[in-house]
Amino acid sequence: MRLRLPKFLALLATVACAPTQRERPVRAATAAPTAVAAGAPGTRLGDLGGRAPAASELPVGPASRQAKAAAAGLENVVPPEETVVRVLLYHGIGTRTSRPVVKARAFREQLDWLEAHDIEVIRLSQLLDFLDGELWLPRHAAVITIDDGELNGYSKAYPILKERGLPFTLGLATQVIEEHRTRGALNWLQIREMVDSGLCEVASHSVTHRKMTLLPDEVARFELERSRAVLTEELALRPEAFFYPLGDNNYRVRRLAKQSGYRAAFVAHGGPTIAGTQRFGIPRYDVKPDTSMRKFRSFFNHGIPVLRSSR
Numbered sequence: 001m002r003l004r005l006p007k008f009l010a011l012l013a014t015v016a017c018a019p020t021q022r023e024r025p026v027r028a029a030t031a032a033p034t035a036v037a038a039g040a041p042g043t044r045l046g047d048l049g050g051r052a053p054a055a056s057e058l059p060v061g062p063a064s065r066q067a068k069a070a071a072a073g074l075e076n077v078v079p080p081e082e083t084v085v086r087v088l089l090y091h092g093i094g095t096r097t098s099r100p101v102v103k104a105r106a107f108r109e110q111l112d113w114l115e116a117h118d119i120e121v122i123r124l125s126q127l128l129d130f131l132d133g134e135l136w137l138p139r140h141a142a143v144i145t146i147d148d149g150e151l152n153g154y155s156k157a158y159p160i161l162k163e164r165g166l167p168f169t170l171g172l173a174t175q176v177i178e179e180h181r182t183r184g185a186l187n188w189l190q191i192r193e194m195v196d197s198g199l200c201e202v203a204s205h206s207v208t209h210r211k212m213t214l215l216p217d218e219v220a221r222f223e224l225e226r227s228r229a230v231l232t233e234e235l236a237l238r239p240e241a242f243f244y245p246l247g248d249n250n251y252r253v254r255r256l257a258k259q260s261g262y263r264a265a266f267v268a269h270g271g272p273t274i275a276g277t278q279r280f281g282i283p284r285y286d287v288k289p290d291t292s293m294r295k296f297r298s299f300f301n302h303g304i305p306v307l308r309s310s311r
């Protein structure tokens with residue numbers, strides 16, 4: 001049935017005068033941020049289960065970077081140009097001689113040394129927030145990454161890290177986990193348990209662990225995207241970082257990683273990470289079975305940049 005013209009105009013006026021979301025006064029976000037539901041797409045691992053809120057959930061502004069740090073449990077934060085972060089790369093903890101794994105005793109000693117020297121072990125997602133200018137960090141920080149999904153990540157490394165409450169990130173090549181062909185590989189149950197502890201974050205380390213520079217675009221894209229899809233499906237999280245298998249990358253691979261929607265990608269050779277570090281070539285110090293304490297200490301002794309603004 002057609003509306004008569006006066007009735008139609010009256011209806012139009014009512015609709016036009018109704019307050020919309022946009023017309024309401026906009027207030028600064030002052031309410032306490034709510035925790036993201038576990039498993040929601042895009043959730044950062046550090047935010048699960050009511051723990052530290054995501055940087056993106058907190059107000060934006062100079063003071064907020066410190067507020068975010070406080071919310072994340074970080075103390076003694078400094079302006080970004082004064083922070084140096086070292087990302088440590090492990091291939092497992094244990095005694096397996098066929099793999100470059102670090103002995104549990106050496107691993108403990110390294111963690112003791114970090115603690116004794118006030119080097120804060122932070123989450124990988126916090127490093128990404130720092131690089132995005134969303135979070136301030138302590139002057140010296142370290143990120144622990146463990147590549148390749150070896151069972152000893154669960155049986156040896158996890159108990160030590162859990163005992164100390166230290167966060168870490170597993171770099172997982174999904175085919176190894178899915179097919180479980182390799183003896184001594186992690187399974188999804190073990191990974192879920194570590195993720196659920198709130199300490200473990202996950203990065204994609206490709207599907208088949210091949211050198212990315214040797215793969216045509218299409219295959220490289222598959223490695224980047226399929227691995228993330230599998231991890232998302234199995235673990236109800238969306239990895240934001242990619243660890244290049246064998247550290248192998250070039251400009252083309254970095255571009256593909258970026259296009260695939262990753263927030264950052266990590267290589268396998270050392271160097272400090274500072275504000276402004278290229279996010280698709282973040283360095284990692286390779287901690288090997290023969291890395292002495294002297295060598296380990298040296299990771300933290302050199303390459304401290306002087307980037308302070310002139311005062």
Ligand SMILES: [Zn+2]
Nearest residue numbers: 147148245246
């Ligand atoms: Zn690897």
